[in-house]
Amino acid sequence: MNEPATQTGALGFFNRQGADPIARMLGLFLPLATILLMVLFATQSDAFLTLANLRGITLQSAATIVLAVPTALLLMSAGIDLSIGSTVAVAGVMAGIFWQQDLIWAGLAAGLAAGLVIGLVNGSLVSLAGLNPIVVTLGTLAIGRGIAQVFADNPIFDFPEPVVAFGAGSTLEIPNLVWVAIVVVVLGMIVLNRLPYGKHLIAVGVNERAAYLAGLRVKMIKLSLYVATGLGAAIAGIMLAARFNSAPGGTLGVGTELFVLTAVLLGGVPFTGGQGAIWRVVIGVLLLGILRNGMVLLNFSSESAQIVLGSVLIIAAALELVRQRLYRKQ
Amino acid sequence: MTTSPILEVRQVTKSFGAVDVLKGIDFEVIPGTVTALVGDNGAGKSTLIKGLAGIQPFDSGEVTFEGVKVNLNEPRDAADLGIEVVYQDLALCDNLDIVQNMFLGREVKRGIPLDEADMESRAGETLKSLSVRTVKSLRQKVSSLSGGQRQTVAIARAVLWNNKVVILDEPTAALGVAQTEQVLNLVRRLGEQGLGVVIISHNLQDVFEVADYIYVLYLGTMVVRLKREDTNPSEVVEYITGGKTNNAGSNGDLV
Ligand SMILES: Nc1ncnc2c1ncn2[C@@H]1O[C@H](COP(=O)(O)OP(=O)(O)OP(=O)(O)O)[C@@H](O)[C@H]1O
Ligand SMILES: [Mg+2]
Numbered sequence: 057m058n059e060p061a062t063q064t065g066a067l068g069f070f071n072r073q074g075a076d077p078i079a080r081m082l083g084l085f086l087p088l089a090t091i092l093l094m095v096l097f098a099t100q101s102d103a104f105l106t107l108a109n110l111r112g113i114t115l116q117s118a119a120t121i122v123l124a125v126p127t128a129l130l131l132m133s134a135g136i137d138l139s140i141g142s143t144v145a146v147a148g149v150m151a152g153i154f155w156q157q158d159l160i161w162a163g164l165a166a167g168l169a170a171g172l173v174i175g176l177v178n179g180s181l182v183s184l185a186g187l188n189p190i191v192v193t194l195g196t197l198a199i200g201r202g203i204a205q206v207f208a209d210n211p212i213f214d215f216p217e218p219v220v221a222f223g224a225g226s227t228l229e230i231p232n233l234v235w236v237a238i239v240v241v242v243l244g245m246i247v248l249n250r251l252p253y254g255k256h257l258i259a260v261g262v263n264e265r266a267a268y269l270a271g272l273r274v275k276m277i278k279l280s281l282y283v284a285t286g287l288g289a290a291i292a293g294i295m296l297a298a299r300f301n302s303a304p305g306g307t308l309g310v311g312t313e314l315f316v317l318t319a320v321l322l323g324g325v326p327f328t329g330g331q332g333a334i335w336r337v338v339i340g341v342l343l344l345g346i347l348r349n350g351m352v353l354l355n356f357s358s359e360s361a362q363i364v365l366g367s368v369l370i371i372a373a374a375l376e377l378v379r380q381r382l383y384r385k386q
Numbered sequence: 387m388t389t390s391p392i393l394e395v396r397q398v399t400k401s402f403g404a405v406d407v408l409k410g411i412d413f414e415v416i417p418g419t420v421t422a423l424v425g426d427n428g429a430g431k432s433t434l435i436k437g438l439a440g441i442q443p444f445d446s447g448e449v450t451f452e453g454v455k456v457n458l459n460e461p462r463d464a465a466d467l468g469i470e471v472v473y474q475d476l477a478l479c480d481n482l483d484i485v486q487n488m489f490l491g492r493e494v495k496r497g498i499p500l501d502e503a504d505m506e507s508r509a510g511e512t513l514k515s516l517s518v519r520t521v522k523s524l525r526q527k528v529s530s531l532s533g534g535q536r537q538t539v540a541i542a543r544a545v546l547w548n549n550k551v552v553i554l555d556e557p558t559a560a561l562g563v564a565q566t567e568q569v570l571n572l573v574r575r576l577g578e579q580g581l582g583v584v585i586i587s588h589n590l591q592d593v594f595e596v597a598d599y600i601y602v603l604y605l606g607t608m609v610v611r612l613k614r615e616d617t618n619p620s621e622v623v624e625y626i627t628g629g630k631t632n633n634a635g636s637n638g639d640l641v
Pocket of ligand 2: 432433
C-alpha cells in the first residue's frame with residue numbers, strides 16, 4: 057500500500073484516533089490496570105499465575121468477547137442492547153433441545169435462528185418503529201428469559217459427543233472456544249476499520265442526522281447492529297451450552313449484559329457512541345475476567361463480587377465522563 | 387448561448403397542515419452558472435431545497451434532472467443523481483476527520499476494504515483544485531476547524547464526487563469578511579468547473595458578487611427570475627419585500 061501524504065498513514069480510523077493524547081493515555085491506562093491487577097493477584101494467590109488458571113480466564117472470557125464485539129459496535133452507533141443475557145439463554149436452550157435428540161447441525165441452526173429473530177425484533181422496534189432502545193431491550197430481556205425457562209422446563213443436558221468435545225477441546229493448544237472468539241475479534245476489526253460500514257456506524261453514532269443527509273441507510277445500519285448483537289449472543293449461548301454440556305434456561309447468561317456493558321465501557325466505548333476500538337474492548341473483557349477470577353481465588357463471596365462488578369461499571373462510566381470533559385476542553 | 391437546464395422544477399407545492407409553504411414553484415438550474423435564491427425569512431427557500439434534497443418530498447409537481455423525470459424521496463436519491471446540498475447548519479460529523487467527512491457514504495474501496503490512501507490523496511487534490519490551503523492536516527477532526535474551514539469541507543465534499551448540482555443554504559451566514567470572500571470564491575469556481583450551483587443568501591452583496599441568475603421567492607410564490615446584469619440590489623429588495631410584483635406572470639422570464 058502506498059504511504060499517503062500525511063503522517064498518520066493508512067492505518068484506519070481508530071489507530072489514527074490513538075494519536076490524540078487522551079485517547080493514547082486511556083489506551084495505556086487499560087493495559088497498565090490489567091497488569092497491575094495481575095501482579096496484585098499473583099502476590100495474593102499462588103494459584104493465579106499458573107498456566108491452567110490463565111487458560112481458564114481466557115476460556116471464560118471467550119464467550120464474553122463474542123458478545124462484547126457486536127455490543128461494542130452497537131454502542132459506537134449510540135445504540136444499546138440489554139437483552140443479550142437472555143438471548144444467550146434462549147439460543148443455548150434451543151440448541152440444547154435439538155442436541156438432546158442428537159441433531160447437531162439443527163441445534164446450531166436453531167440457536168442462531170433464535171438470536172436472529174430476537175435481533176430482528178429489537179432492531180425493528182428501535183430502528184423502524186422508533187422506540188427507545190433501553191425500553192425495548194429491557195422488555196426483550198424479560199421476555200427472552202421467560203421463553204428460555206418455558207423451554208427448559210425439563211433439564212436440558214447430556215449432549216452428543218462432538219458437541220461436548222468441541223466445547224471442552226482445543227486445537228493447536230488453544231481452546232476451541234477461544235478460536236471462535238479470535239475469529240469474531242478479527243471480523244469485528246475488519247468491519248470497523250476496513251469496511252465502509254464501519255465508518256457508517258460511527259457516523260450514525262456521532263451525528264445521526266448528518267449520516268442520514270449524507271445518504272446513509274441509517275435505519276438499515278441500526279437494524280443490522282441489533283441483529284449482530286442477537287447473533288453474537290446466540291453464538292455465545294451455543295458456546296456456553298457446549299462447554300457446560302447443559303443449557304439451564306433459568307441461569308444461563310444471567311447478568312451477562314451487566315458484565316459485557318462494563319467491559320465495553322472500560323474498553324473506552326462511551327454510551328453516547330461515536331468512537332471506540334475493538335482491541336481495547338477485548339482488553340476490557342480480559343480485565344474484568346481477571347478481576348472475577350482473582351476474586352474467586354481470594355474467596356470473595358459471590359455477593360461481594362457482585363458489588364465489586366457494579367462498582368467497576370460506575371467507575372468506568374465516571375472515567376469515561378472525565379475523559380469526555382477533558383476532551384472537550386482541548 | 388443558453389444551455390439547457392440540468393435541473394428543472396415545475397409547479398411544486400408543499401404544505402404543512404393548513405399552511406401552503408410552496409404554492410406551485412418553477413425553478414431551474416443551468417450548468418456552469420450560479421443561481422441565487424433569495425426571499426424573506428419564511429419565504430420557503432429552505433423548504434424548496436429540502437424537497438430537492440429528498441428530505442421533505444414535495445406534495446405535488448414535477449422535478450426533471452437531465453431531462454428525465456425523477457423522484458426525490460430520500461437523501462440517497464438526490465445523492466445518486468449527483469445533487470449535493472450543503473446545509474445551513476453544516477451537517478458534518480464532528481468526531482470524524484476531513485477525509486472521512488468528505489467521503490462519508492461514498493467511500494473508495496480497494497476491492498472490499500477501504501482505500502484510505504486513495505481517499506486521502508483525492509481529498510487533498512480536491513481541496514487544492516478549489517485553492518484551499520488553510521487546512522493543516524487532512525486527518526484533523528472537523529470539530530477542530532473554524533467555521534470557514536468547516537464550510538470549505540462541506541463544499542469540497544460536494545465537488546468530490548462529480549456532483550452535477552451543488553446547493554448551498556446560506557453558506558456565509560456565520561462567517562467573517564475574509565472567510566466569506568473565500569467561500570464566495572469557491573462558489574464561483576464551482577460554477578466555472580461546469581456545475582450547476584444554487585446559493586441561498588440574505589446578503590445581496592454576496593448574491594450580486596457571484597450569481598448569474600437571481601430568483602426571488604415571496605411567501606411561497608416565485609415572483610421573478612432576473613439576470614444579474616439586468617437588475618440591481620434595490621430592485622431585488624423590492625421583489626423580496628413584496629413592494630414590486632412581476633406582471634409578466636408567475637415566473638418572470640428572461641427578457
Ligand atoms: N416542518 C415544518 N412544519 C411546519 N412548518 C414548517 C416546517 N418547515 C418549514 N415550515 C414553515 O414554512 C415556512 C417556510 O420555511 P422555510 O424554512 O422554507 O423558509 P426560508 O425561506 O428558508 O426562511 P429563512 O430565510 O428564515 O431560512 C415558514 O413559515 C416555516 O415556519
Ligand atoms: Mg432557510
